[in-house]
Amino acid sequence: MNTKTVGIVIGSLRKDSFNKKVAHFLTTIAPKHLTFQTLEIGDLPLYNQDFDEEGSPESYIRLRKEIKALDAVLFVTPEYNRSVPGVLKNALDVASRPYGQNAWKGKPAAVVSVSIGNISGFGANHHLRQSLTFLDMPTLQQPEMYLGDIANSLDEQGNFNDAKTVELLTSFMNTFAEWINKF
Structure with a gap:
């Protein structure tokens, strides 16, 4: 099977982010023909068409170039005020222009949402999925992945x-790998 490179976009910038931990864990259980590259989005100035x-x-040029070289994208994000974090929305905007x-x-693409709460x-x-539809990213529909109560779900490692x-x-990552192969 051909190796596929998956970019990981993490919607949290926090040093000890649960989202970063989940993203790392997902790379350890993914099929071996997938390789991963975490995309840095914290250094992007707010999108401005004047640029x-x-x-x-x-940072805009780097991100756009990195994305174009990918075979697929995995988004791992928290929820801020019932939507995506501003840093994630900004990355979507920067790379779509x-x-x-x-x-x-x-x-x-595939989406994993991570939360300390029960709404997961x-x-x-779903807000992210709406943007991905507009960006013409075929997004894995099933299984959906919502991880709630994350603070009590992970050990210290x-x-x-x-x-x-x-x-x-593991099933989610296997299904995502099959999804990537369709494209």
Whole structure:
């Protein structure tokens, strides 16, 4: 099977982010033909169309180039105020511009929402899916992945302490790998 490179976009910038831990864990249980590259989004200035006309910041150019080289994208995000974090929305905007040069276009995607609460980031998950539809990213529909009560689900090493959750996440990553291969 051909190796596929999956970019990971993490919607949390916090140093000890649960989202970063979940993203790392997912890479350890994924099929071996998938390789992963975490995309840095914390250094992106807020999107400004003037940059497209006057010269884009290096971070814009780097992100767009990295995305174009990927085979797929995995989004792992918390929920802020029933939606996606601003840093994630900004990354979507930066890489979809200038108009007509959408770096995200056609990249198969999957979404994992992570929350300390019981609603499990449902709002963020679906708001993100709405943007991904517009960006022309075929997004894995099933299984949906919402991880709630995350503070009590991970051990100190960032591993899930429940075998059923590991089984569910492994199935999710296997299905995502099959999804990527369709494109």
